[in-house]
Amino acid sequence: LGLHRRVDTLLREHLSRKRNDGRRFGDSAFSRSSSDDSIGMDDGFPEQHEPLPAPSVLMENVLRQRSLRLRNQQQAWKESPEGQNMQEFRRSLPAYKEKATLLRAISENQVVVVSGETGCGKTTQLPQYILESEIDAARGASCSIICTQPRRISAMAVSERVAAERGEKLGESVGYKVRLEGIKGRDTRLLFCTTGVLLRRLLVDRNLNGISHVIVDEIHERGMNEDFLLIVLKELLPRRPELRLILMSATLNAELFSSYFGGAPTIHIPGFTYPVRNHFLENILEMTGYRLTPENQIDDYGADKIWKMQRQALRKRKSQIASVVEDALEAADFKEYNMRTRQSLSCWNPDSIGFNLIENVLCHICRKERPGAVLVFMTGWDDINSMKEQLQAHPLLGDPSRVLLLACHGSMASSEQKLIFEKPEEGVRKIVLATNMAETSITINDVVFVVDCGKAKETSYDALNNTPCLLPTWISKAAARQRRGRAGRVQPGECYHLYPRCVYDSFADYQLPELLRTPLQSLCLQIKSLKLGSISDFLSRALQSPELLSVQNAVEYLKIIGAFDDEENLTSLGRHLSMLPVEPKLGKMLIYGAIFHCMDPILTVVAGLSVRDPFLMPFDRKDLAETAKAQFSARDFSDHLALIRAYEGWKDAERAHNGYEYAWKNFLSVQTLKAIDSLRKQFFSLLKDTGLIDENPGTCNMWSHDEDLVRAVICAGLYPGISSVVNKEKSIKLKTMEDGQVLLHSNSVNARESKIPYPWLVFNEKVKVNAVFLRDSTAVSDSMLLLFGGNVSSRGLDGCLKMLGGYLEFFMKSDLADTYLTLKQELDELIQTKLLNPKANIYMHEQ
Ligand code: CDP
Ligand code: MG
Numbered sequence: 143l144g145l146h147r148r149v150d151t152l153l154r155e156h157l158s159r160k161r162n163d164g165r166r167f168g169d170s171a172f173s174r175s176s177s178d179d180s181i182g183m184d185d186g187f188p189e190q191h192e193p194l195p196a197p198s199v200l201m202e203n204v205l206r207q208r209s210l211r212l213r214n215q216q217q218a219w220k221e222s223p224e225g226q227n228m229q230e231f232r233r234s235l236p237a238y239k240e241k242a243t244l245l246r247a248i249s250e251n252q253v254v255v256v257s258g259e260t261g262c263g264k265t266t267q268l269p270q271y272i273l274e275s276e277i278d279a280a281r282g283a284s285c286s287i288i289c290t291q292p293r294r295i296s297a298m299a300v301s302e303r304v305a306a307e308r309g310e311k312l313g314e315s316v317g318y319k320v321r322l323e324g325i326k327g328r329d330t331r332l333l334f335c336t337t338g339v340l341l342r343r344l345l346v347d348r349n350l351n352g353i354s355h356v357i358v359d360e361i362h363e364r365g366m367n368e369d370f371l372l373i374v375l376k377e378l379l380p381r382r383p384e385l386r387l388i389l390m391s392a393t394l395n396a397e398l399f400s401s402y403f404g405g406a407p408t409i410h411i412p413g414f415t416y417p418v419r420n421h422f423l424e425n426i427l428e429m430t431g432y433r434l435t436p437e438n439q440i441d442d443y444g445a446d447k448i449w450k451m452q453r454q455a456l457r458k459r460k461s462q463i464a465s466v467v468e469d470a471l472e473a474a475d476f477k478e479y480n481m482r483t484r485q486s487l488s489c490w491n492p493d494s495i496g497f498n499l500i501e502n503v504l505c506h507i508c509r510k511e512r513p514g515a516v517l518v519f520m521t522g523w524d525d526i527n528s529m530k531e532q533l534q535a536h537p538l539l540g541d542p543s544r545v546l547l548l549a550c551h552g553s554m555a556s557s558e559q560k561l562i563f564e565k566p567e568e569g570v571r572k573i574v575l576a577t578n579m580a581e582t583s584i585t586i587n588d589v590v591f592v593v594d595c596g597k598a599k600e601t602s603y604d605a606l607n608n609t610p611c612l613l614p615t616w617i618s619k620a621a622a623r624q625r626r627g628r629a630g631r632v633q634p635g636e637c638y639h640l641y642p643r644c645v646y647d648s649f650a651d652y653q654l655p656e657l658l659r660t661p662l663q664s665l666c667l668q669i670k671s672l673k674l675g676s677i678s679d680f681l682s683r684a685l686q687s688p689e690l691l692s693v694q695n696a697v698e699y700l701k702i703i704g705a706f707d708d709e710e711n712l713t714s715l716g717r718h719l720s721m722l723p724v725e726p727k728l729g730k731m732l733i734y735g736a737i738f739h740c741m742d743p744i745l746t747v748v749a750g751l752s753v754r755d756p757f758l759m760p761f762d763r764k765d766l767a768e769t770a771k772a773q774f775s776a777r778d779f780s781d782h783l784a785l786i787r788a789y790e791g792w793k794d795a796e797r798a799h800n801g802y803e804y805a806w807k808n809f810l811s812v813q814t815l816k817a818i819d820s821l822r823k824q825f826f827s828l829l830k831d832t833g834l835i836d837e838n839p840g841t842c843n844m845w846s847h848d849e850d851l852v853r854a855v856i857c858a859g860l861y862p863g864i865s866s867v868v869n870k871e872k873s874i875k876l877k878t879m880e881d882g883q884v885l886l887h888s889n890s891v892n893a894r895e896s897k898i899p900y901p902w903l904v905f906n907e908k909v910k911v912n913a914v915f916l917r918d919s920t921a922v923s924d925s926m927l928l929l930f931g932g933n934v935s936s937r938g939l940d941g942c943l944k945m946l947g948g949y950l951e952f953f954m955k956s957d958l959a960d961t962y963l964t965l966k967q968e969l970d971e972l973i974q975t976k977l978l979n980p981k982a983n984i985y986m987h988e989q
Contacts, residue, residue, distance in 0.1 A: 208283035219309035237263030253387045253403040257396040258411030264390045273332045289357040290337045294320040296583035301334040322824040337367035355386045362391040364655035392582045416630035422643040514590025515572040521614040522599040526575045550576040581624045592629040596641040618653040662696035671720035714977040731859025736834035740846040743786045749821035750785045756814040767809040775891035779921035833980030854926040860904040861931035869897045887915040
């Protein structure tokens with residue numbers, strides 16, 4: 143403990159020294175230029191900066207010249223023939239009629255709320271109106287407008303569209319910045335970025351100096367980052383009276399935001415959409431040819447259940463209806479799903495939705511309906527992929543000369559993205575499979591038919607059991623309306639809701655804000671690194687505050703992993719974590735990977751966990767796929783080690799030019815592997831900026847593949863996500879502290895084992911369905927858990943032991959306990975030293 147206190151003093155001294163240097167700890171990468179390139183989004187990445195500004199007279203001249211140049215360019219484009227065409231299109235959008243009102247309101251008020259139907263021109267037009275009017279007033283070079291988007295794909299797509307509308311390439315006056323990626327130039331005055339990017343900018347620039355307008359888009363979604371940003375901005379406004387804040391929302395609960403900002407004026411853009419006809423499951427079943435005859439067992443089974451549920455549900459109170467129907471649907475169909483996966487009408491399962499129902503509806507549209515694109519709302523990437531695969535095997539829907547089948551997802555490649563917006567050839571019907579992001583943030587113009595599965599994957603959070611769940615849940619009425627609206631953009635449309643009317647009636651009006659249904663760990667870390675004071679005080683100022691218990695859980699977690707000390711102050715580990723744009727546990731894994739010189743495998747694990755699983759599990763070949771995955775496990779009882787092998791195998795195959803074949807044979811998604819590949823590079827360069835990685839890999843073995851070491855580092859990151867393992871005669875019993883007994887997800891390589899010769903499993907994710915399932919896990923030993931599981935913080939050994947004690951009581955009583963404690967102490971000190979002084983060369987004993 144004495145040693146720990148000494149280390150602690152050292153830490154404080156080190157940090158204050160750094161602060162006096164005027165630099166953030168770590169590295170120059172975190173410093174930002176204060177030049178006129180005020181839109182520079184550091185985001186913690188090194189960037190080329192212009193030299194500091196010259197004396198102000200010179201500066202003003204430069205600015206004036208740039209402003210004039212911008213004005214001339216804008217004028218020239220408007221007078222060109224293409225420019226005129228574009229003007230004509232833009233004038234046809236509903237937002238145009240409100241242009242003058244909007245600009246006046248913005249100049250007269252610090253905060254303005256703008257609402258309007260999706261597609262009326264909020265996102266693409268309003269930021270442009272501001273930019274144009276600033277440029278026309280010859281203030282172009284000194285304005286800088288930031289418009290936040292909840293998702294990467296919309297930030298990228300919108301910036302590209304706006305640049306095109308201005309007759310420019312991206313990176314001229316319009317740019318974008320998303321996590322780890324971006325295009326912007328010296329003259330970029332309008333920047334579309336994700337909300338997270340703006341939050342990280344606030345880390346290094348608390349007053350948003352040099353920013354003239356902040357536009358927060360899609361606030362009706364009530365994402366956690368947006369709610370968080372609003373608290374910060376609300377407090378910032380008095381310090382920056384000239385800063386303008388514009389909030390944009392699609393649906394009509396604008397009053398909520400207006401009153402949060404002291405009665406800010408609200409402007410509604412009236413929109414026009416064509417009428418859309420609603421079909422619920424009742425008519426859809428008839429329409430797509432399902433007969434409820436006794437001979438037709440499968441149909442009867444599915445449909446009968448639904449009717450029965452409906453009747454039952456109607457007798458119950460309204461609030462219970464959804465859950466009754468849902469429970470029954472799922473319980474009934476889970477069985478059915480297992481029995482006849484491919485033929486059943488009702489292959490709903492808790493993770494998924496009625497694939498065959500969708501297939502039938504799509505067939506119906508293609509055979510019987512007028513031309514027009516189809517937009518299908520599904521719950522997630524997995525579903526979309528499996529659905530796409532199923533449809534590709536269909537004689538009509540899989541025929542490229544008749545159907546253009548596309549998937550749309552937040553992390554897709556931009557080349558594929560473009561296809562979604564393009565018109566297909568004559569006679570070809572475009573079908574887009576999308577998640578709920580297509581509800582508001584992107585607009586596909588030619589959609590006439592919408593298929594709505596009624597669900598969205600929503601993270602929810604059970605604060606009592608401290609268990610995050612990512613489950614498909616019924617959407618809200620507002621979301622269903624929004625989905626329906628997507629069909630009426632160019633002509634009257636049709637919307638197929640794949641659920642009974644009574645289920646719709648029982649939907650909530652609006653979705654619960656994310657802040658109230660997700661774990662708050664990253665958020666708490668950010669509150670502290672932004673020095674926003676006490677976490678619970680800060681969050682009590684939100685639009686709607688989260689439960690106290692959720693806040694306590696998050697703070698406790700951050701203490702356990704060593705990001706906070708006992709007084710909720712950031713530790714050096716916490717400070718490092720707040721700089722990395724990943725969840726704290728993945729950040730910790732990266733940092734430990736760097737300290738313990740096993741970067742290569744750990745980069746793969748972290749990249750894999752932050753994109754998605756590259757192992758494909760198609761419904762009809764699940765057995766084969768599981769066998770393929772098991773081959774990567776080499777009996778080492780770890781999904782994460784299997785992931786490393788799969789990735790490395792693919793990399794080797796890539797070098798031999800048969801990456802695709804390899805991926806195909808082994809049921810791996812090439813797209814995901816490529817995403818992992820590029821994330822690995824980005825994480826690596828981020829880590830280099832922290833100084834934790836030696837610039838000369840030659841000097842030490844940065845790339846150790848020592849399996850036990852990798853296991854231990856995975857344990858360091860995933861702790862306290864841990865379950866005990868007891869091998870029984872025929873089965874393996876797993877238990878966690880919070881949930882009691884848990885099960886292994888069938889996709890895990892450990893689910894195939896009859897015995898796990900380790901006492902513990904660490905896991906990244908657990909999902910609550912009817913039981914709690916561990917999705918992916920790695921087996922670890924007692925000593926790995928003891929040495930790596932605990933925290934590195936001023937909490938010291940005592941706290942660490944207490945936490946481990948619950949699990950390791952037996953072990954602690956053994957003779958080895960003392961030896962381990964000493965080792966643990968030494969190890970923690972070494973890590974602490976390294977964190978305080980990333981460039982320090984620390985020597986580690988082999989043991
Ligand atoms: O933000 P809001 O939903 O109000 O509309 P928007 O995204 O600004 O889109 C306005 C209009 O621009 C849409 O109705 C589309 O016609 C058009 N647009 C487009 O053609 N291509 C894009 N990538 C984005 C928008
Ligand atoms: Mg929009």
